[in-house]
Amino acid sequence: MTLQPVTPAFLDSLRGRLPPATFREAEEHHLTEPRGRFRGTGLLLAPGSTEEVATILRACAEARVPVVPHSGGTGLVGGQLLSEGVAPVILSLSRMDRVRAVFPEENVLVAEAGVILADAQAAAERAGRMFPLSLASEGSARIGGLLATNAGGTQVIRYGNARALCLGVEAVTARGEVWHGLSRLRKDNAGYDLRDLLIGSEGTLAVITAAALQLVPRPAGVGVALLAVPSPRAALELLAVAQARFADAVQGFELIGRMGFDFLEETGLGASPLTSRPDWSVLVELGLPEGLEPGPALERLFEEGEARGLVTDGVLAASEAQGAALWELRERIPEANRRIGSVSSHDISLPLSEIPGFIPEAEAALMALGPFRVNCFGHLGDGNLHFNVFAQKGEARGTHDALRRRIKELVHDLVHARGGSVAAEHGVGRLKVADLERYGDPVKLSMMRAVKQALDPRGILNPGAVLRSPGETTT
Amino acid sequence: MTLQPVTPAFLDSLRGRLPPATFREAEEHHLTEPRGRFRGTGLLLAPGSTEEVATILRACAEARVPVVPHSGGTGLVGGQLLSEGVAPVILSLSRMDRVRAVFPEENVLVAEAGVILADAQAAAERAGRMFPLSLASEGSARIGGLLATNAGGTQVIRYGNARALCLGVEAVTARGEVWHGLSRLRKDNAGYDLRDLLIGSEGTLAVITAAALQLVPRPAGVGVALLAVPSPRAALELLAVAQARFADAVQGFELIGRMGFDFLEETGLGASPLTSRPDWSVLVELGLPEGLEPGPALERLFEEGEARGLVTDGVLAASEAQGAALWELRERIPEANRRIGSVSSHDISLPLSEIPGFIPEAEAALMALGPFRVNCFGHLGDGNLHFNVFAQKGEARGTHDALRRRIKELVHDLVHARGGSVAAEHGVGRLKVADLERYGDPVKLSMMRAVKQALDPRGILNPGAVLRSPGETTT
Numbered sequence: 001m002t003l004q005p006v007t008p009a010f011l012d013s014l015r016g017r018l019p020p021a022t023f024r025e026a027e028e029h030h031l032t033e034p035r036g037r038f039r040g041t042g043l044l045l046a047p048g049s050t051e052e053v054a055t056i057l058r059a060c061a062e063a064r065v066p067v068v069p070h071s072g073g074t075g076l077v078g079g080q081l082l083s084e085g086v087a088p089v090i091l092s093l094s095r096m097d098r099v100r101a102v103f104p105e106e107n108v109l110v111a112e113a114g115v116i117l118a119d120a121q122a123a124a125e126r127a128g129r130m131f132p133l134s135l136a137s138e139g140s141a142r143i144g145g146l147l148a149t150n151a152g153g154t155q156v157i158r159y160g161n162a163r164a165l166c167l168g169v170e171a172v173t174a175r176g177e178v179w180h181g182l183s184r185l186r187k188d189n190a191g192y193d194l195r196d197l198l199i200g201s202e203g204t205l206a207v208i209t210a211a212a213l214q215l216v217p218r219p220a221g222v223g224v225a226l227l228a229v230p231s232p233r234a235a236l237e238l239l240a241v242a243q244a245r246f247a248d249a250v251q252g253f254e255l256i257g258r259m260g261f262d263f264l265e266e267t268g269l270g271a272s273p274l275t276s277r278p279d280w281s282v283l284v285e286l287g288l289p290e291g292l293e294p295g296p297a298l299e300r301l302f303e304e305g306e307a308r309g310l311v312t313d314g315v316l317a318a319s320e321a322q323g324a325a326l327w328e329l330r331e332r333i334p335e336a337n338r339r340i341g342s343v344s345s346h347d348i349s350l351p352l353s354e355i356p357g358f359i360p361e362a363e364a365a366l367m368a369l370g371p372f373r374v375n376c377f378g379h380l381g382d383g384n385l386h387f388n389v390f391a392q393k394g395e396a397r398g399t400h401d402a403l404r405r406r407i408k409e410l411v412h413d414l415v416h417a418r419g420g421s422v423a424a425e426h427g428v429g430r431l432k433v434a435d436l437e438r439y440g441d442p443v444k445l446s447m448m449r450a451v452k453q454a455l456d457p458r459g460i461l462n463p464g465a466v467l468r469s470p471g472e473t474t475t
Numbered sequence: 476m477t478l479q480p481v482t483p484a485f486l487d488s489l490r491g492r493l494p495p496a497t498f499r500e501a502e503e504h505h506l507t508e509p510r511g512r513f514r515g516t517g518l519l520l521a522p523g524s525t526e527e528v529a530t531i532l533r534a535c536a537e538a539r540v541p542v543v544p545h546s547g548g549t550g551l552v553g554g555q556l557l558s559e560g561v562a563p564v565i566l567s568l569s570r571m572d573r574v575r576a577v578f579p580e581e582n583v584l585v586a587e588a589g590v591i592l593a594d595a596q597a598a599a600e601r602a603g604r605m606f607p608l609s610l611a612s613e614g615s616a617r618i619g620g621l622l623a624t625n626a627g628g629t630q631v632i633r634y635g636n637a638r639a640l641c642l643g644v645e646a647v648t649a650r651g652e653v654w655h656g657l658s659r660l661r662k663d664n665a666g667y668d669l670r671d672l673l674i675g676s677e678g679t680l681a682v683i684t685a686a687a688l689q690l691v692p693r694p695a696g697v698g699v700a701l702l703a704v705p706s707p708r709a710a711l712e713l714l715a716v717a718q719a720r721f722a723d724a725v726q727g728f729e730l731i732g733r734m735g736f737d738f739l740e741e742t743g744l745g746a747s748p749l750t751s752r753p754d755w756s757v758l759v760e761l762g763l764p765e766g767l768e769p770g771p772a773l774e775r776l777f778e779e780g781e782a783r784g785l786v787t788d789g790v791l792a793a794s795e796a797q798g799a800a801l802w803e804l805r806e807r808i809p810e811a812n813r814r815i816g817s818v819s820s821h822d823i824s825l826p827l828s829e830i831p832g833f834i835p836e837a838e839a840a841l842m843a844l845g846p847f848r849v850n851c852f853g854h855l856g857d858g859n860l861h862f863n864v865f866a867q868k869g870e871a872r873g874t875h876d877a878l879r880r881r882i883k884e885l886v887h888d889l890v891h892a893r894g895g896s897v898a899a900e901h902g903v904g905r906l907k908v909a910d911l912e913r914y915g916d917p918v919k920l921s922m923m924r925a926v927k928q929a930l931d932p933r934g935i936l937n938p939g940a941v942l943r944s945p946g947e948t949t950t
Contacts, residue, residue, distance in 0.1 A: 196671035454929035
């Protein structure tokens with residue numbers, strides 16, 4: 001029996017089992033995604049409780065109707081939309097937006113899947129703590145989706161990805177059973193690590209309905225600097241210097257290429273405070289314990305960097321507001337990219353020591369295809385680059401669309417050859433299923449398929465995301 | 476077809492496929508475990524390469540012979556021994572003891588499963604880095620077993636458990652296929668997190684043959700203090716004070732009850748430097764960035780603790796040697812326990828805020844059973860306690876053995892009622908299979924069984940560990 005679409009009879013049977021508030025009209029943002037490459041379809045259901053999620057999944061399992069979990073809808077790889085095949089249930093977690101509890105003395109916050117990241121951050125702050133997951137879409141991304149995609153962001157270098165910030169999950173299985181796994185424990189080896197298996201599985205193995213999140217104490221002082229560096233290699237050496245001095249107090253280390261600032265100017269979104277217009281700069285953030293002043297600490301880093309030829313220019317934020325302004329420049333780069341419109345975008349990661357070789361190699365290979373502009377920026381401390389390719393200024397959007405596939409393969413092949421990942425922080429979704437098949441370890445892929453079959457034997461959970469559905473043809 | 480024992484014919488077929496060095500006599504340490512509760516049996520094979528591990532697993536899968544992976548043999552829950560049923564292959568990883576590579580600029584070390592933890596630490600140190608996994612058995616525990624059990628130890632509060640220190644694994648599946656997953660990436664969302672699934676699965680889902688391990692920069696300065704506290708609640712408040720000041724620079728926070736020091740004296744293994752003989756003390760370690768001196772930092776902590784009524788006495792290590800001596804006292808407590816001989820030992824974890832209530836509650840419940848002595852100590856910062864129960868001084872070993880089961884249930888029931896885990900850092904092994912069935916979430920257990928069936932359909936990998944083998948009866 002193959003997957004079945006939502007039918008009027010199925011909808012009727014749901015109406016008998018769920019409160020009216022569950023049934024809503026799908027809005028535009030449920031059917032589109034930020035880059036506009038996929039368009040979805042389906043019946044929107046917005047349950048208000050874990051039990052209602054379970055009811056929906058039991059009904060879908062029985063009728064073999066596919067279910068696409070929908071959280072903040074900010075994903076960039078199409079994991080939140082089913083655009084082909086039968087019309088699914090779009091399972092919106094947005095009504096489950098309660099912070100269930102905060103345990104400041106334990107550094108734990110328990111949030112439902114629909115809590116918006118910024119709201120979780122604010123709840124932590126009200127308790128005198130910090131939830132250190134931070135990314136550009138934090139005003140709309142929700143906890144469920146952030147966990148489903150193991151989101152990254154700007155403080156991963158210190159605090160890890162979303163997976164590292166989750167102590168326990170409550171989840172509903174493909175059979176509609178509830179796993180009550182909201183552990184607040186730091187150490188628990190009672191059985192397999194299914195929490196981390198669900199995190200990053202993009203809604204294909206179960207639906208996360210709530211999570212116990214790890215909070216951290218706020219650093220006593222935070223300092224931010226934008227430092228010009230001669231090259232990505234120098235940036236990495238500067239990172240080593242900073243970590244030798246300050247260890248994990250280095251909580252942000254972002255690489256910005258000159259093109260990033262050029263794009264900010266071109267779109268009117270900002271301008272570099274460095275008048276020397278360096279080819280490369282890094283945004284450094286230190287979060288220091290009591291007794292260490294951020295200003296002098298960054299000055300020492302600047303001086304040592306300069307003495308070693310690793311820093312050529314720089315600006316140290318003299319206030320929190322100046323620090324925030326520097327971060328805002330960094331955070332506006334994705335928006336500038338969107339306004340200019342990329343030919344192809346790549347969310348890649350590399351072993352740190354491969355980065356200095358990769359960037360010029362990839363740029364040279366691209367230039368052989370055409371006179372492209374590359375905006376390479378990202379979370380250097382995590383080896384995570386956004387390597388995005390654009391047409392020359394003045395060229396019409398779409399001029400090079402025919403080359404998109406070739407560019408992507410070129411970049412991804414180079415990344416793979418150096419031991420990198422072509423799905424670093426955004427996940428696989430539907431956009432990179434073929435990439436995973438091309439670059440993924442075949443034994444791992446076959447283990448993944450076995451796990452999917454074991455936990456979702458009827459194949460109803462987000463079909464076609466991460467793994468191709470059985471019978472689905474190659475795109 | 477059920478599991479088959481090693482037969483002469485099977486052994487002959489292996490001899491044709493593997494070099495002679497693979498075949499060794501099982502030594503005593505392959506057949507026993509530290510607490511002497513289980514005794515194993517089986518044919519020892521010690522492959523020298525991943526390919527040889529794969530050959531063995533293919534042969535075992537074909538003949539349906541069980542395989543018990545054996546690493547350092549230091550596990551405390553019997554996961555390394557098969558004492559019932561058919562004689563298995565004991566798969567020793569000890570010959571695979573090569574550090575394959577160190578990448579200091581990436582903070583990564585790639586080690587084979589048989590590398591002893593102390594050797595991995597030393598290799599990291601030679602590269603100017605630190606591998607922060609640290610525990611009492613580090614001189615004999617090996618990387619494969621440490622990952623298979625997601626080992627904890629003394630620096631988890633800062634650096635996490637073994638799982639948090641592993642970037643990638645190479646593993647051989649139950650079918651004898653090799654997953655080449657030695658990623659050195661900080662961010663990689665290309666597919667399900669099978670790495671973390673294998674870590675902590677105690678050799679029941681695949682055999683880890685090598686790992687890419689996360690190194691960290693060495694803190695610029697390390698300071699150690701032993702502080703007397705009025706109660707476990709005060710200890711937790713002191714922890715919050717320390718973390719508010721120093722955040723993750725708090726890298727050790729061990730609770731020691733007076734009984735711990737009494738036992739050291741009773742066995743001649745040491746004595747507390749605190750002449751006030753406090754009921755409770757904490758061993759605090761700070762690892763500080765450049766610019767912060769450990770001595771003054773600990774003094775400030777002491778003073779603030781004293782002012783708040785959280786610290787009543789203390790000794791600050793004035794040198795590295797004094798700090799090491801304080802740690803040595805802490806590390807000798809398990810040896811003192813062994814010499815005295817516990818009636819029942821419990822490796823438990825609790826939500827931090829439940830600890831102050833749990834300790835007196837559990838002690839009172841025990842006293843109702845008999846005049847026991849309790850040595851409660853452990854990694855307070857992680858909520859991980861070793862709550863071990865002993866007879867009175869002078870009573871013969873074994874006096875209360877008949878009560879062991881009742882004591883264990885009593886303690887574990889109380890832990891479970893407060894949202895804790897009865898398998899915190901030692902794992903489930905064979906000792907706690909029934910506990911997992913009793914306390915584990917039934918939906919999670921059924922997902923675990925589905926995953927086990929998916930990845931090891933013939934049930935040859937460490938049968939009876941973590942999950943009961945199909946058909947096995949309740950003990």
